[in-house]
Amino acid sequence: MRVLHVVTLHTPTHDFGGPTRVALNLSRGLRARGVQAAMVALGDGFDGEMPREVDGVPARLYQARHVLPRFEVSGITSPSLLADARRLVRSADVVHVHLMRDLVTLPYALAALQCGRPLVLQTHGMIDPTEKRAAQLVDVLGLRRVLKKADAVLHLTEQERRDTAAVVAPEPMAPAYRLVNGVEPQQRRPERDGRPPTVLYLARVQERKRPQDFVSAIPTVLAKYPDTRFVLAGPDTGAMADDMLALARSLGVGHALEYVGPLDHDAVMARLRASDVYVLPAIVEPFAVSVLEAMSVGLPVVVTRTGGLSPDVGAAGAGRLVDSRPDADNGERVGQAVLELLDPAANAEASAAAHRLIGDSFTLEGVVDTLQEIYERVIAARPGGLRATRTRGS
Known part of the structure; x- marks a missing residue:
């Protein structure tokens, strides 16, 4: 054929x-x-x-x-x-x-x-x-x-x-x-071994994906885990990455955020394995491959309730679902969800659930x-x- x-x-x-x-x-x-x-x-x-x-x-x-x-x-x-x-x-x-x-x-x-x-x-x-x-x-x-x-x-x-x-x-x-x-099945990522936690956004940097909610969540997370690193990755649409870096500086957390630009597939998988929580705050997201790839290595995810994958994530316990509105600052809600998943026991439980969900339903x-x-x-x-x-x- x-x-x-x-x-x-x-x-x-x-x-x-x-x-x-x-x-x-x-x-x-x-x-x-x-x-x-x-x-x-x-x-x-x-x-x-x-x-x-x-x-x-x-x-x-x-x-x-x-x-x-x-x-x-x-x-x-x-x-x-x-x-x-x-x-x-x-x-x-x-x-x-x-x-x-x-x-x-x-x-x-x-x-x-x-x-x-x-x-x-x-x-x-x-x-x-x-x-x-x-x-x-x-x-x-x-x-x-x-x-x-x-x-x-x-x-x-x-x-x-x-x-x-x-x-x-x-x-x-x-x-x-x-x-x-x-997605292809993957080995689970290694547990964090004494290194500071890493929170990852990996998608196109554009308004529809709501990277501003990822950045606005940083102060909430740093208040409890001050050594956390935040990575913004993906193709920049309309110079929005510069705006996100400026937003982080205005919030007093510019030191915690790094923009690494677009990545090829091998680099994507390496970043996922090196992270502790994946965040995609998009209000409209039919069925994000990036969320599937994150879960394939056992990386817990924070996604909005309106995403196409959200019912599966919620039912499996593979991360946290957040309410989000296009006309609001949703950073506090995203930050609280990230904090829950940075707890070692909760992270381990969600990691196992995410890895299992991919193997059972999305290979x-x-x-x-x-x-x-x-x-x-x-x-x-x-x-x-x-x-x-x-x-x-x-």
Whole structure:
């Protein structure tokens, strides 16, 4: 089987984050089973030639052109990428599009329909009803069509399924299947051996992730554990990291906070293993891979109740859930949750629960099992099955 994963963007600093990481994880898992999985995307920020492989996955990257800068990632594309769409789509038995309202994934989804290839859409919580006129125009021009005509639409949570279906209502959406994110099992991190505690934020530094609540929590934690170190890591969006460092200085805790910038995957895992609590105060976070990676090494997490993973974290005792509001300073609540998890006994209990939760429910192997079943189901539903997908539209 040949599977083409289509995502919007890949950069050396992983600026686009989740969807690209998920596509790479799934592709690696599929390739380990003999499936010919590859990825196509825009590339940006590379010196010289684009890489032909990313994390062991064959990749076809095209230089991003910022044709509509005010729309940020939704306004980038490549004439060459669009010109090659039909050829690349025809080379696949299944086209798996990580869909958003943009000039990359939507054209490829439409090309898959035109070429008669089985189309699987994964929306990552990015498709819901909107009042924005430009987004509504995109819906009319093609988004609704692919959501109705695809062979499968994948969702992380029931709320995401409802939100996506509402975009095409009252007409029915294509068949929906739940597919959670998964990660590779890891050994548990070592217990702290006399070193000062470390609290980690590792995600894009942007307003939606609420790094200001992480920074605002520092005084509360230092009042009890004055030697605690706080690490802010991840790609900076709009120079917000400088604002966070300035906020820490204004609170009198600048000495305790370090910004280390974007990290590659090996460095991410090393930071997680060297930390004692992971904090992601995002109010809207469909199903954060970074939270899964933290728990995979047994790192307790502090997340908001509104996250897609929060019910699992709470039920397992893998960390602490906090209430959070977009119009409030939530630092005190985050700080108190961190303090609870810095207690050695509570930390050890949550660490074991986090590691167990990943092994029981969120391994990449289990996710790929489900994904392969979905692929096989959509191919089998076509007259002639796999043989027909290799001839139709060629």
